[in-house]
Amino acid sequence: MLQSKLFTKTRREAPKDELAKNAELLIRAGFIHKEMAGVYSYLPLGWRVIQKIISIVREEMNAIGGQEIELSALQEKGVWEKTGRWDDQVVDNWFKTKLKNETEVGLAYTHEAAMAELMKDHVSSYRDLPSYPYQFQMKFRNELRSKSGLFRGREFLMKDLYSFNKTTEELDLFYEEAIKTYRKIFDRLNIGDSTYLTLASGGAFGTDYSHEFQTLTAAGEDTIYLSKEKKMAINKEVMNEKALKMLKISEKELTEERAVEVGNIYKLGDFYSRPLGLTYTTEEGNEQAVIMGSYGIGISRLMGTIVEVFADDKGIVWPESVAPFKIHLVYLTGNDKVKAYADKLYGDLVGRNIEVLYDDRDLRAGEKFQDSDLMGIPYRIIVSDKTLESGRLEMKERKSGEVKMISEEELLSGKLN
């Protein structure tokens, strides 16, 4: 992509109404736009990052049998009433509205009930199970206080997968598989080392515990008790003797840490399926409630988390797996040959499907470097009088700041590290 055509602009200063580092940097670099408190729009660069995260998650969900769908955002009141979760006393963050004919509808904050209701049309026999539909969708939550940039929005993008199994044993197996898959996802997003499976509250689902994936960062809103050695953690909200015993760990082994919840998985059992009447007929001919589970990952929150975890004083530092572009090609004003060469190089990179943002703007070097640092693209390739003379290209890795001289062939091969 030509940077001169990119409609977004970087800015020196963040708007004063944004203090969270993640949102501040993403706004300054032109990745997102704040519409109102807790509500952000995604601009070209930001949307590319979101798409990168989505495709990693999608690949992994498909690998464990997930089938992608897209449910409606408007939800019927009746479905939620059956599980007692329409009442504002029970769920206080509903966005509700009315149809012209006064029928109340809700803006989905999650989809367990709608999903279970939908599956009634498709599940009747043990032969129809298991099933693992999932989706990427905006969720709406009427937070009393949204904060921390992308960490707690009123509207946010989430991946939610729902498991429909015959038995709790079958659910348990899938649950373990989901944990492994989640680990893989966070590894691929480069936050695997700082993300921990954490024992957490079961919420309102009738189970004692659920599991969260918590990524360590000072900006996080959760407090967890962590053992890095044993790779286990307990959310403060469920930190007690019972939890410690369950994990067979002593309090001394744990340290208190701040973290952000990037994923959450629940064994729902028949909490939804029973009241909604989602049942199947067993091999023996008996009717049984379908056993459910739900598995969320905060996609937009992940973008914010990655910014928080890797950013330095110059700006964002994207891991290669989610960077909007792999290469930032920057030409520095010099003799005519420089621009002509850079233009051609850009064409060659594009021709090889290497994702490149080309700073073709006629600006001074300093400004271009500042922009490039702020945007955080992993590899910066400099084309200038100097490099033309040397017959090589200058490559600066954003993460380490390391500078290397490489050949055009190396660059075009795409293997830079």
Added chain:
RNA sequence: CGGGGCGUGGUGUAACGGCUAACAUUCUUGAUUUGGGAUCAAGCGACUCCGGGUUCGAAUCCCGGCGCCCCGACCA
């Protein structure tokens, strides 16, 4: 939902109740520059969040609304 702070060009700030609301940046034009937001010159850009009130006079004081941030509570 309790508490605190704050709304001034696109952005960040300034201005005692009193001149045409100032400065920086962005943007436009030109010059000069060209490896870390350089320099110079000339411009464009604001009913000071909205509505009321006090006053000869309000960005400034008072009331109401709306919005934003922070702390806490809450948090499928």
